[in-house]
Amino acid sequence: xxxxxxxxxxxxxxxxxxxxxxxxxxxxxxxxxxxxxxxxxxxxxxxxxxxxxxxxxxxxxxxxxxxxxxxxxxxxxxxxxxxxxxxxxxxxxxxxxxxxxxxxxxxxxxxxxxxxxxxxxxxxxxxxxxxxxxxxxxxxxxxxxxxxxxxxxxxxxxxxxxxxxxxxxxxxxxxxxxxxxxxxxxxxxxxxxxxxxxxxxxxxxxxxxxxxxxxxxxxxxxxxxxxxxxxxxxxxxxxxxxxxx
Amino acid sequence: xxxxxxxxxxxxxxxxxxxxxxxxxxxxxxxxxxxxxxxxxxxxxxxxxxxxxxxxxxxxxxxxxxxxxxxxxxxxxxxxxxxxxxxxxxxxxxxxxxxxxxxxxxxxxxxxxxxxxxxxxxxxxxxxxxxxxxxxxxxxxxxxxxxxxxxxxxxxxxxxxxxxxxxxxxxxxxxxxxxxxxxxxxxxxxxxxxxxxxxxxxxxxxxxxxxxxxxxxxxxxxxxxxxxxxxx
Numbered sequence: 001x002x003x004x005x006x007x008x009x010x011x012x013x014x015x016x017x018x019x020x021x022x023x024x025x026x027x028x029x030x031x032x033x034x035x036x037x038x039x040x041x042x043x044x045x046x047x048x049x050x051x052x053x054x055x056x057x058x059x060x061x062x063x064x065x066x067x068x069x070x071x072x073x074x075x076x077x078x079x080x081x082x083x084x085x086x087x088x089x090x091x092x093x094x095x096x097x098x099x100x101x102x103x104x105x106x107x108x109x110x111x112x113x114x115x116x117x118x119x120x121x122x123x124x125x126x127x128x129x130x131x132x133x134x135x136x137x138x139x140x141x142x143x144x145x146x147x148x149x150x151x152x153x154x155x156x157x158x159x160x161x162x163x164x165x166x167x168x169x170x171x172x173x174x175x176x177x178x179x180x181x182x183x184x185x186x187x188x189x190x191x192x193x194x195x196x197x198x199x200x201x202x203x204x205x206x207x208x209x210x211x212x213x214x215x216x217x218x219x220x221x222x223x224x225x226x227x228x229x230x231x232x233x234x235x236x237x238x239x240x241x242x243x244x245x
Numbered sequence: 246x247x248x249x250x251x252x253x254x255x256x257x258x259x260x261x262x263x264x265x266x267x268x269x270x271x272x273x274x275x276x277x278x279x280x281x282x283x284x285x286x287x288x289x290x291x292x293x294x295x296x297x298x299x300x301x302x303x304x305x306x307x308x309x310x311x312x313x314x315x316x317x318x319x320x321x322x323x324x325x326x327x328x329x330x331x332x333x334x335x336x337x338x339x340x341x342x343x344x345x346x347x348x349x350x351x352x353x354x355x356x357x358x359x360x361x362x363x364x365x366x367x368x369x370x371x372x373x374x375x376x377x378x379x380x381x382x383x384x385x386x387x388x389x390x391x392x393x394x395x396x397x398x399x400x401x402x403x404x405x406x407x408x409x410x411x412x413x414x415x416x417x418x419x420x421x422x423x424x425x426x427x428x429x430x431x432x433x434x435x436x437x438x439x440x441x442x443x444x445x446x447x448x449x450x451x452x453x454x455x456x457x458x459x460x461x462x463x464x465x466x467x468x469x470x471x472x473x474x475x476x477x
Contacts, residue, residue, distance in 0.1 A: 055378055082384025092379035096397050106383035109393060151379075158383060 004031045006162060006193055007052065012061035014047055021047045023217040025061070029162075034194045036204035036225075039214035040240055045197045048214065049166050052195065053084045066161055082110060085155030089167040091147040093139040093154070099126065100135040103154045112158065125153035129183050145176030149183055156187075163187065165196040201245055205229050213237045249446040256436050263432035264454050270346065270428060271415045271458075274353030278414070279407075281354060282361025285309070287391065289362060290369045305362065312359035317352070317417050324352045325424045345426040349418070357414040364410060368403035369395055401473045408466035412459045419455075429454055 007029035014022035021044045029035050037045045050056040051063060054070050054077055063070050068080055094102050103122035107113040113121060126132045129149040139147055148168055155163060165184065169177045181203050188194055188207050198204060204211050204225055211228040213221040213236075221234045229245075232238050285305045291298055312320070325348045329339055339348045372395050380390040422431035433451035437444055 053382055055382060078381075078384050078386045080384075081382055084382070086379075086382035088375060088379060090375055092373070092375035094376065094379070094394055094398075096401075105393065106385060109389055110384055155383070
């Protein structure tokens with residue numbers, strides 16, 4: 001069980017016109033693994049993440065997630081996406097719904113839960129991210145850190161098998177980064193499979209099982225956090241880490 | 246003025262009946278126009294490469310261009326007289342379908358629908374792309390995303406323009422007087438033809454009806470705008 005490969009990416013390429021953003025990415029992620037993707041901006045790390053739930057259409061290559069080939073035209077992409085949570089840099093909470101409704105929306109719309117069940121789930125998840133007192137507030141009334149915690153709760157409401165995080169703390173004021181990372185860390189400890197694009201080296205070092213360094217559309221280096229962050233081999237990795245650490 | 250006020254009462258039932266025709270024409274047409282506008286707006290904003298949608302998008306674009314590029318009066322003439330002549334060999338007559346009123350509904354729907362489509366397209370495009378991504382990443386389908394996430398937010402930015410279009414279309418109903426629909430303007434002209442001494446007062450009185458509908462509408466819109474602020 002521990003070793004089951006849940007995400008299998010082979011020879012993934014992505015072009016925007018003539019601009020090659022991803023050049024031949026291959027990687028396996030095992031169930032329960034926490035993988036952090038680091039790298040300079042423009043390295044393709046967000047694009048890579050977004051290919052995993054087909055927010056970006058890949059140009060070529062195979063992506064198999066939970067035994068489903070997501071590029072197979074027969075795959076119901078909506079059903080597939082329901083199994084994968086995603087957290088965005090800019091939260092993307094629904095401003096016309098209050099916090100509780102934000103969390104309840106997907107499970108109720110997709111008929112996974114009744115309204116009552118969804119409400120219970122929402123309150124349980126809000127308690128978990130420490131925001132049960134904000135259930136009736138609107139996103140505009142929350143701080144950035146609170147918004148991101150709600151966004152995590154919203155993704156968890158669908159009971160996903162995998163969570164994707166796209167620079168979840170990059171848009172936050174420094175004092176709010178900790179509260180979001182804490183929630184993510186707890187999630188990791190509970191055994192959630194996570195792929196995290198991040199600039200938080202502390203988080204990558206402490207929480208992840210594996211770190212991937214990307215640059216120029218390639219995976220330049222990958223390994224345990226100790227290998228990649230503390231003892232990098234590649235020059236590009238060393239340069240990047242010198243700049244951010 | 247006193248003369249006008251004491252005598253206008255005898256024309257009130259006629260004005261009231263005409264006012265109801267105008268109102269009915271406007272309401273029915275605008276309901277259809279909104280539906281046309283939403284459908285065309287959605288087609289226009291879809292990025293799908295599905296051949297059917299590509300063709301539909303082209304049709305919608307041509308439709309909007311034609312309506313925007315021709316006067317409403319010309320559209321009335323084409324649809325009321327032109328269509329009935331061309332389709333007469335096939336047994337078509339506006340009278341079989343409810344007469345001039347139906348023709349009016351068709352013209353106003355087609356006309357306002359094109360403008361509504363543009364308003365709705367702009368409203369949808371103004372919604373942050375991240376909203377669509379968040380909804381899709383949760384597993385919502387395109388239509389669920391549109392109906393639950395995008396349109397409810399777009400409506401807020403669209404509302405002033407939609408009301409503006411409603412107001413324009415309500416006033417445009419008066420053009421139907423040219424083909425003989427007994428709506429407000431037509432009725433006013435008929436009365437003015439027999440009550441020749443009070444032309445100014447009579448037409449101002451008629452204008453008041455339009456003014457009242459449009460004023461009420463813009464008040465309602467202000468009220469709705471005020472209500473659609475979420476926790477701010």
